[in-house]
Amino acid sequence: MTYASLEVSVMQYFMELHINHKVPMLLVGPAGTGKSFLYQNMLLFKLPKDDYAVDFITLSSKITANELQSIVVSKMVKETKGKFSAPDNKRMVILIDNMNIVDPEPLGAQPPLELLRYFLENEFWYDYEDSSKITLNDVMFVAAQQNDGANKHKISSRVLHHFNVLSINTFNENTLSRIFSNILLIALKQNGFTQEVWPTVQNMIAATIDIWQTAKSCLFATPKTPQYIFDMMDISKVMYGCSMVKRPPTAERNTFYGK
Known part of the structure; x- marks a missing residue:
């Protein structure tokens, strides 16, 4: 996409x-x-x-x-x-x-x-x-x-x-939010969700980006922790998992959860 x-x-x-x-x-x-x-x-x-x-x-x-x-x-x-x-x-x-x-x-x-x-x-x-x-x-x-x-x-x-x-430079926070918001909106519509869950989804995207930026600023790659390398792929994996959520038939219209 x-x-x-x-x-x-x-x-x-x-x-x-x-x-x-x-x-x-x-x-x-x-x-x-x-x-x-x-x-x-x-x-x-x-x-x-x-x-x-x-x-x-x-x-x-x-x-x-x-x-x-x-x-x-x-x-x-x-x-x-x-x-x-x-x-x-x-x-x-x-x-x-x-x-x-x-x-x-x-x-x-x-x-x-x-x-x-x-x-x-x-x-x-x-x-x-x-x-x-x-x-x-x-x-x-x-x-x-x-x-x-x-x-x-x-x-x-x-x-x-x-x-x-x-x-090509690293995207700023606003650009990241726009990118993943549009991607998730399209995916969740296809999975049965309505616009009423969108405030919850936007908060989830903001929280994910905040955790990612905090991890980048606090956890540094060293010889003992070489796995501490963070990039946009980490956010993409979280958003990809969220895009797979399907709305159960009994769920309320403004509730974001699935199976």
Whole structure:
């Protein structure tokens, strides 16, 4: 479900602009701010399906350059030896998610990202088996990464040089309340509740956000408590659970409980 806010509209505009002009884009922001979801919504529902083919690659800390190359090539259609293109004469857009999670080598290099950089500079690769040239036509990359947190590494400026970097910030309390209020309102209507329970639901959202902010300000991640990392996903999980509540037939109209 997409909540139409100013921030979402602005980011969707820039995404569409970069894709239409074939300019690689990197979206950076804290965990839980919807970076991957914004990309998925744009690629799957906003782009013309007759003109674009889309795919998603989520990197892991241990992925190798050869593995990344194999994954990308497998999503293309082979025309002749060493020449690949997007299926059905479309333009392929591939999202590289968790780009800064790749573990660096002892000297700091991140081979999968260097492989990506090489393609953005030269528009071809070399086959890792026989060193023959591999050309990928009509393909572009967009990327997303978390700007903080465990197992996140600095990316070389040689790689970042090829991306326009946009940042999405943590939402303030009013924005969070609007987002989850609209999401819950739609879900609870579908589950049989009426507008009369809405004051109770708004109080519940405010209390959840208050507890979340208090936990962030009082509980800090340490070597003994590494689990004390809080982001918007924590609120989302609570709201998701509330959205599953169904109104019993015997419940009063202004009562919020279910089964």
